[in-house]
Amino acid sequence: MNSVGIDLHRKRSHVAVIDGEGTEMLSRRIANDPATFLELLGGLGDETEVALEATYGWEWLAELLEEAGFQIHLAHPLRTRAIAAARVKTDSVDARTLAQLLRADLLPEAYVAPRELRDLRDLLRHRIALTQMRTALKNRVHAQLARAGIQQRHSDLFGPGGREFLRDLGLREEPRRRVDSLLALIDAFDREIESTTKVVDARAKADERVDVLTQIRGVGPYTAMLVIAEVGDVSRFPSARKLCAWAGLTPTVRSSDGKARLGNISKQGSRALRWALVEAAQHATRDQGPLGEAFERIAERRGRRVAKVAVARKIATLCYYGLRDGEIRCLARRCRPSTVVVMAGSS
Numbered sequence: 072m073n074s075v076g077i078d079l080h081r082k083r084s085h086v087a088v089i090d091g092e093g094t095e096m097l098s099r100r101i102a103n104d105p106a107t108f109l110e111l112l113g114g115l116g117d118e119t120e121v122a123l124e125a126t127y128g129w130e131w132l133a134e135l136l137e138e139a140g141f142q143i144h145l146a147h148p149l150r151t152r153a154i155a156a157a158r159v160k161t162d163s164v165d166a167r168t169l170a171q172l173l174r175a176d177l178l179p180e181a182y183v184a185p186r187e188l189r190d191l192r193d194l195l196r197h198r199i200a201l202t203q204m205r206t207a208l209k210n211r212v213h214a215q216l217a218r219a220g221i222q223q224r225h226s227d228l229f230g231p232g233g234r235e236f237l238r239d240l241g242l243r244e245e246p247r248r249r250v251d252s253l254l255a256l257i258d259a260f261d262r263e264i265e266s267t268t269k270v271v272d273a274r275a276k277a278d279e280r281v282d283v284l285t286q287i288r289g290v291g292p293y294t295a296m297l298v299i300a301e302v303g304d305v306s307r308f309p310s311a312r313k314l315c316a317w318a319g320l321t322p323t324v325r326s327s328d329g330k331a332r333l334g335n336i337s338k339q340g341s342r343a344l345r346w347a348l349v350e351a352a353q354h355a356t357r358d359q360g361p362l363g364e365a366f367e368r369i370a371e372r373r374g375r376r377v378a379k380v381a382v383a384r385k386i387a388t389l390c391y392y393g394l395r396d397g398e399i400r401c402l403a404r405r406c407r408p409s410t411v412v413v414m415a416g417s418s
Contacts, residue, residue, distance in 0.1 A: 075119060077166065080103070083103060085101075086101060088323065138193060146172070151169070159377065193297060195293075251338065283397060287386055287389045287399060289350075289351035294347045302394060317341065319336060320348065348384075349380065351385055352366075361384070363376075365382060369381050369382075
């Protein structure tokens, strides 16, 4: 069986091929062209396996090689220490090291989500990006008012009352033009976000797992869809703690001479999932219930920021059991303790 390592870059990549005995058969730098990749690897046989790092823009190459019949292995970029710690680090060495790790079954692999799941992730992350860009535009409007020394008392500056207030402002020509430009851009983002939200809502109504996850306080349909898309196959996590660690919500540990010290959360893994869980925790702490009580108890000892992350970790744990078992137990649910929402076909 042949093993292929690809050191992928934006314009050109290096390909290394070794056989079952560890002998290098090929080492070549090629342009990132689909036809070139297929021509180079096409004659290697059906048993060829390919390893590439989960780096910027890896999806197109993985999809291309999967469709061509190759078995893809996605190397975890933070765990391939043989590459990161190499004294001689070149593209050819990196590609050969990936191939050798794959051949020896020592390659630390990242999860390759199915294409349908990747498309759902892109849709939800697209909505996050649109929302964040709209927030940046709104902040610029606030900055324009601050420069002009204008005080506004509207709770929502971009609602009907706030828009009327902005239209009637007696600004100079240049600030007026900038505010109008920003408002027009905000309107355009509103339309795009509304269009994307309709697609997400339709997907949420068709997914029975959303009904389960929305039983958790702070988790709405959009957050539930984001959790489903980012987690994927929940059975790949042996425990809820592993899911929390993958979301970057567990503290780092430094241990020496029998003494262990906990640091800040790792912030590794899915940034979108971590953002969604923290947002859910922010909403959950406003309600009276187990999560709200846990927040107040931890905040009194450790502060509100630590407490919010702790609640996000509890929500992640509840999501894990909801996806694994198809139901949410009474803890932190909106519904009455006597009711349990169960997915069809769950045990």
